[in-house]
Amino acid sequence: MNVLVVGAGGREHALAWKASQSTQVETVFVAPGNPGTAAESGCQNVDIRVDDFTALANFAVSNDVELTIVGPEGPLVAGIRDFFDARGLRCFAPSQQAAQLEGSKAFSKEFLSRHNIPTGRYETFSSLADAERYIHAEGAPIVIKADGLAAGKGVVVAATVDEAVDAARSMLSGERFGDAGKEIVVEEFLAGEEASFIVVSDGEVALPFASSQDHKARDVGDTGPNTGGMGAYSPAPVVSDDIHQQIMATIIDPTIQGMDADGIRYQGFLYAGLMIDNEGVAKVIEFNCRFGDPEAQPVMMRLESDLVELCQRALDTELSTVELSFSEEVALGVVLASGGYPGDYKTGHEIRGLVQHMDGTKLFHAGTRADEARILTAGGRVLCVVGMGGSVGEAQARAYRRVEGIEWKDMFYRRDIGYRAVQRETVEP
Ligand code: AMP
């Protein structure tokens, strides 16, 4: 059979690479893909944009595509699943209604509180005067979030009341995120350690992937501006067996069942961004209706089960009979970014050092493009280099050794990906 992966980033490279290993699969088409997916054996790029549903569906029909897997949130929130369903095509993705868990923070917060799923206290506002009153009453630190999609940048963790009011004003005026900020959520600041908990759901049952943790802040020690993610590793030691069970029982299962009770079947990947406090209690910071990026890169490296089979079984509501298996090894991915990201940056720089091979590592492309034989930078997050190892330290050392051979003008990356897990390893060997 043939498979179509929709998207062009590092996550889609990882999903396509993994899908291409399935014994059932002949060709994995990637729309539009990137030079990394183009070079993957068994994969082939197709020049169709992720939001051109008609062209994607037509391509699936004329190329014997039996399964489409969707990477990014844009087409999910815009209803690609419903569009494919209407054409009688199998598409593993949440429906437009289900994707509101990511597409609208107001929807997801309201859903969480109605179903008693642990999350920070909050209020939703469209009037600045009301938001200001609430912010003054609650005090700082406090968190201001644009309601709609804002490419991972619609959140301000404000240290002072003034900063919070400024953020609320710039969002509500529409100047900061356009319509996505016309409604805001003002949320209690949650302290603790973050973890990404990603599951695959068939609408009734959810199976967890191996736990992971990403580094959203740009700079060393998780400081500086928020980004789409500067690196990630799996497993996340903060998610102990007890905490894992607690997350399934208090967050994941009630979410899938709550959606079902509300008449919305959640079929697809579901990503819960969690804060785990000092007492080991997990609360939801956000939901994403997709796999994480860069979490997908290390998690797909550890996944031993057949990804295509998994998506097929989920579409057939058969996950209760499936078990996932993961390598015991640690996988750790370092994102190489364009200087200036997440702000303005230049593209078009030639990347050197891509063709080296190193055991226990794999390189995933994200923002790259081919120019004849050369590979050029074409985005903020450009590459993700993953190392595997028996410990976090070993996986980290391998990843950084491979990174050393890669360069372009203004390349930058964090040198401390996985530092919390490495600390845990040294303190609790
Ligand atoms: P989000 O886009 O909702 O994932 O938020 C981006 C980042 O902001 C998260 O990864 C957290 O680091 C931080 N954040 C969001 N909400 C909160 C909160 N209620 N308390 C503390 N940090 C938060």
Ligand code: GLY
């Ligand atoms: N790594 C964060 C995200 O995918 O949203």
